[in-house]
Amino acid sequence: MFSVILAVDNKGGIGKNNELPWYNKEDLRHFKKKTIGQVIIMGRRTWESLPVRPLPNRVNVVLSTTTKELDGALVCTSLANCIRTIEPDHKDKEWFIIGGGKVLKQVLKMRPIIKNIYLTKVDSDYKCDVQVDLSIIQHFKGVSFPKIDEKLNQYEPYTWSYREYYF
Numbered sequence: 148m149f150s151v152i153l154a155v156d157n158k159g160g161i162g163k164n165n166e167l168p169w170y171n172k173e174d175l176r177h178f179k180k181k182t183i184g185q186v187i188i189m190g191r192r193t194w195e196s197l198p199v200r201p202l203p204n205r206v207n208v209v210l211s212t213t214t215k216e217l218d219g220a221l222v223c224t225s226l227a228n229c230i231r232t233i234e235p236d237h238k239d240k241e242w243f244i245i246g247g248g249k250v251l252k253q254v255l256k257m258r259p260i261i262k263n264i265y266l267t268k269v270d271s272d273y274k275c276d277v278q279v280d281l282s283i284i285q286h287f288k289g290v291s292f293p294k295i296d297e298k299l300n301q302y303e304p305y306t307w308s309y310r311e312y313y314f
């Protein structure tokens with residue numbers, strides 16, 4: 148079972164020019180706190196967009212059909228291959244799908260393999276070039292609102308909210 152962690156704008160936008168469209172320190176801190184010590188799974192383009200590779204103190208897994216090896220990350224050619232690769236050594240960890248759009252498009256159709264969605268929402272339109280469809284959320288049983296230090300971000304002065312959906 149996977150968890151999904153993502154941040155979206157009010158049009159479902161998650162990325163622009165292969166970068167995050169915003170800079171929100173609170174959200175980055177939230178992402179780090181959730182994923183530290185766990186497995187993070189991402190598409191090849193998201194890997195290429197990371198400012199630091201691999202993201203430290205996490206098992207980095209990259210999905211790609213065109214890249215065979217990466218320094219600091221396990222490379223998997225499919226989600227099924229990814230499960231086979233991480234299961235033996237990392238059964239006890241939470242497996243986070245962290246993006247980007249192509250990976251989320253596949254995973255967000257597969258409710259039975261997702262146990263949690265950690266969602267950050269920003270109430271603005273960043274004119275993104277990558278969007279996701281979050282209609283899957285209606286099938287989740289519960290939602291909680293984690294306590295976050297929601298100081299207004301000095302660079303991104305919109306309303307940010309955090310939700311955790313679980314099944």
Ligand SMILES: NC(=O)c1ccc[n+]([C@@H]2O[C@H](COP(=O)([O-])OP(=O)(O)OC[C@H]3O[C@@H](n4cnc5c(N)ncnc54)[C@H](OP(=O)(O)O)[C@@H]3O)[C@@H](O)[C@H]2O)c1
Pocket residue numbers: 152153154155160161162163164165166167168189190191192193194196210211212213214223224225226245246247248249250251253277
């Ligand atoms: N807001 C957020 O929470 C968030 C989080 C992460 C990323 N992002 C943003 O999302 C954008 C990147 O998204 P993207 O859609 O362009 O790319 P992506 O999903 O990160 O990567 C796409 C690539 O991943 C590989 N891939 C995807 N599914 C695969 C599968 N099932 N098996 C094997 N390989 C697979 C393919 O690589 P090959 O071509 O090598 O086969 C594909 O071209 C960036 O702007 C980034 O900043 C936003």
